[in-house]
Amino acid sequence: MINIGLLEKVFSKQEQTQKQVQKSIEGYFKMLNAYSPSFTTYEGGIYEMELTRAAIDRYATFCSKLKPEIQGSAYKSLEKVLQFKPNPWMNTSQFIYRIATILKVNTTAFIVPLYAEDYETITGFYPLLPQRTEVIQVNGEPWLRYYFQNGQKAAIEYSRAGVLTRYQYKNDFFGDGNGALSPTMNLLNIQKQGIVEGIKQSATLRFMARLSQILNPEDMKKERESFSKENLSADNQSGVLLFDTKYADVKQIDSKPFIVDAEQMKIIQNYVFNYFGTNEDILQNKYDENKWNAYYEGEIEPFALQLSLVLTNMLYTQKELAFDNAVIFTANRLQYASNTTKLQVSSQLFDRGILTTNQVMDIWNMAHVENGDKRYIRREYAEISTINNTKGVENIAADQGQGIQEPPAADTTNTAKED
Structure with missing residues (x-):
């Protein structure tokens, strides 16, 4: 607010x-x-x-x-x-x-x-x-x-x-x-409530007993409390459940937590x-x-x-x-790429002068280095217009390590003589 x-x-x-x-x-x-x-x-x-x-x-x-x-x-x-x-x-x-x-x-x-x-x-x-x-x-x-x-x-x-x-x-x-999401929000809410209530209900009753005689509600309440205190409380450390002939039948209820269907x-x-x-x-x-x-x-x-x-x-x-x-x-979407992809992109784009050293450092989430903004190309690469010009290729090779340099103009005189 x-x-x-x-x-x-x-x-x-x-x-x-x-x-x-x-x-x-x-x-x-x-x-x-x-x-x-x-x-x-x-x-x-x-x-x-x-x-x-x-x-x-x-x-x-x-x-x-x-x-x-x-x-x-x-x-x-x-x-x-x-x-x-x-x-x-x-x-x-x-x-x-x-x-x-x-x-x-x-x-x-x-x-x-x-x-x-x-x-x-x-x-x-x-x-x-x-x-x-x-x-x-x-x-x-x-x-x-x-x-x-x-x-x-x-x-x-x-x-x-x-x-x-x-x-x-x-x-x-x-x-x-x-508003279009409201029905789904209601389903989520009902689903959570169903899980909570189901677990509560399934964990409430553990034993069921039938009295051999008819008692009024007040006496039944006292008998239930007495049975629970003697057998189900923390005081009973023996693990043995005992009851007299006043109980005609005692059964343990298999308590299973309620879980919403996984597909649902x-x-x-x-x-x-x-x-x-x-x-x-x-x-x-x-x-x-x-x-x-x-x-x-x-x-x-x-x-x-x-x-x-x-x-x-x-x-x-x-x-x-x-x-x-x-x-x-x-x-930088490459931060989420695998190391194999990072290595391939780094090597392929760096030696072609597309990425600088610092840009490669960014891909690997590393700190920048001094003079890391220069661009480099592989020695065997040359501009197409200088392919027939031996001198131009040598000049480009000599300039490696200094960043991409402007290639010399093609020698049209020599080219004309060769033609």
Whole structure:
């Protein structure tokens, strides 16, 4: 829950703007469909179930390993901020994890920019978790108005805010929620209750005895307590059960714990796995490189792409976008590969000048080395245009160990004479 102090800090540069918004609200922003342009946080407890929380946590944890980078010269100084501390209250891993978690739970996640004194220069980003969000119209433009659990509210221009969505169909601005998962959530709840109650019931009765005479309820209660105390309590250390002729029959009940059918449990689990695009191997960290690559491409990469686009559009103007400025999120997918694959990729791409020494070190999760940004090629490689030029090949061979050098121009005079 966002408290009043944090809310004031996040929206501190907009205090005067907030007052103007209250005077200029023209009602809800008109949408193309009949749905009210508002969003309410899902209260169905999707994050409170063990299996669904595990699926969300695995997803958010993998997403939190993404590395933000600034492409282009505009806002280049913000790159280190994004890579270490996007706002004063959380580091990059926490920032991305929170966004990914909110997006999975609510199917809509909001990001607001933090501004310098000029209210134009962005200095960071903060993920919001409002209880309710409305799209209002102010001077003909859409604004987002946030309502928080402590009763506070704030507003920001839609063009300045960041909005990530999943399952966006009926609403023009927000995701459609996780209502489709409600039947599965009910099944999970009933399943857990059934297991607990079944175990309780199966462990309640251990012996059954029939009295040889008719007694009133009060006397039967005394006899039951007396039988249990003499034979079933911790005081009976002999392990021998004794009873007199007043008991006509005493039988031991074979107590078996109740367990839900394994196939039924598997079906319910698969409902969750299908909905969250995951599997048991991902949740239990038993995946190999092929399963990880499939999970990355199906779940992590779409998130990285959407987050990149959202932050890019928040940061840059149309003119800056035209010069290829962007925020991108990258992942070293080879960290999850087998050592055999790592070795093959490292050797094949390094000696062709595609990877530097430090990039190879990244693959093996090792520290960078001095002068590790140079590129090298094998001695027997040469540019095609110099194949018939002995001098050109010798020059390339002589330059090995100094990085890739610009090959000398082909000697067209000698080539013409040979022709």
